[in-house]
Amino acid sequence: MKPQSLYQVRPGLYAVDVRPLGIEQFLSTYVLLGREVAVIDPGPACSIPNLIGALEALGVRPSSLRYVLATHIHIDHAGGAGLLLEWAEGAKLLVHERGVKHMVEPGRLWESTKAVLGEIALAYGEIKPVEEERIAGLREGDEVNLVxxxxxxxxxxxxxxSHHLSFFESGGRILFTGDSAGVYIRSLGAVVPTTPPPFRLDLALASLDKQVELKPEVICYAHFGHAEEAIKMLEGHKEQLRLWAEVVKEHLNEPLNAILELLMSRDPNLARLGRLVKEDTVMHAVLTRSLMGMKGFLERKSP
Ligand SMILES: [Zn+2]
Structure with a gap:
């Protein structure tokens, strides 16, 4: 485990670069470290050994891991939960209540993941089922307490x-956003939307409003790392989604690459990414799927 792949965000809170498929700075798994321990977004099966390595480096024994939380059940966030639960036999998985059945019987989830991601899904590793008694559903207003x-x-x-959750720690005003507030590229100070089909712009904007109302100070992105000035980040992302919607709506019948070109001249975040927009395959895939989701939403809305 490289030293920079594990760092402290705040006392009792660590971020781990779990490097699925060896991709650095792609997915942060957060570790809440106390007498009892929880992790947020464990990642896909292929990176669980890296996460376990980080937990061991923090002195976490399998018996002290109490909860594995997932912001949502997409494979890059929760696909490896079953594997992690095999390491920590007393731990429980917590997901949105509508995600529970898909983690207990992941057959359909696995099939649809393969249909969308193809080879990448296989490389991430199969989604193992989680026993019913080791999973619980969460909903708005619930609290997760650790000793x-x-x-x-x-x-x-x-x-x-549709089943996305965020977690808020009110003492340190820390917000864990999963994929609800975009993808953060720390080295460039840029955020890009992660709005794949079947994206709902109306719900996404309302979710961002709800997050702002909590007055968070620190934002912990799943992709990737944390940022200060959380409200500024969230407000900026709201503006970005509105800009994308406006540009996509004006050019609904044009090819996605042409729309991406236009956005590079209109969205300062994409301008900051520069060549990466087209040359970084992971980034290009994220942006293309985000455009597809935005386009799909606007087409459903237009008469
Ligand atoms: Zn996702």
Whole structure:
């Protein structure tokens, strides 16, 4: 485990670069470290050994891991939960209540994941089923308590996915956004939308409003790392989604690459990414799927 792949965000809170498929700075798994331990978004099966390595480096024994939380059940966030639960036999998985059945019987989820991601899904590793007694559903207003650690408030933040949750720690005003507030590229100070089909712009904007109302100070992105000035980040992302919607709506019948070109001249975040927009395959795939989701939403809305 490289030293920079594990760092402290706040006392009792660590971020781990779990490097699925060896991709660095793609997915952060957060570890709430107290007498009892929780992790948020464990990642796909292929990176669980890296996460376990980080937990061991933090001195976490399997018996102290109490909860594995997932902001949503997409494979890059929760696909490896079953595998992690095999390591920590006393731990429980917590997901949105509508995600429970898909983690207990992941057959359909796995098939649809393969249909969307193809080879990448296989490389991420199969989604293992989680026993019914080791999973619980969360909904708006729930609290997750750990002995000697931080307390999390649960909020439903649909948009990216209908079953998306965010977690808020009110003491340190820390917000865990999963995929509800975009993808953060720390080295460039840029955020890009993650709005794949079946994206709901109306719900996503309402979710961002709800997050702003909590007055968070720190924002912990799943992709990737944390940022200060959380409200500024969330407001900026709202503006970005509105801009994307406006540009996509004006050019609904044009090819996605042409729309992406236009956005590069209109969205300062994409301008900051520069060549990466087209040359970084992961980034290009994220942006293309985000455009597809935005386009799909606007087509459904237009008469
Ligand atoms: Zn997702």
């Amino acid at each position: 000697g650690s931080l307390r999390l408030h649960v909020l439903e933040t649909p948009g990216h996915a």
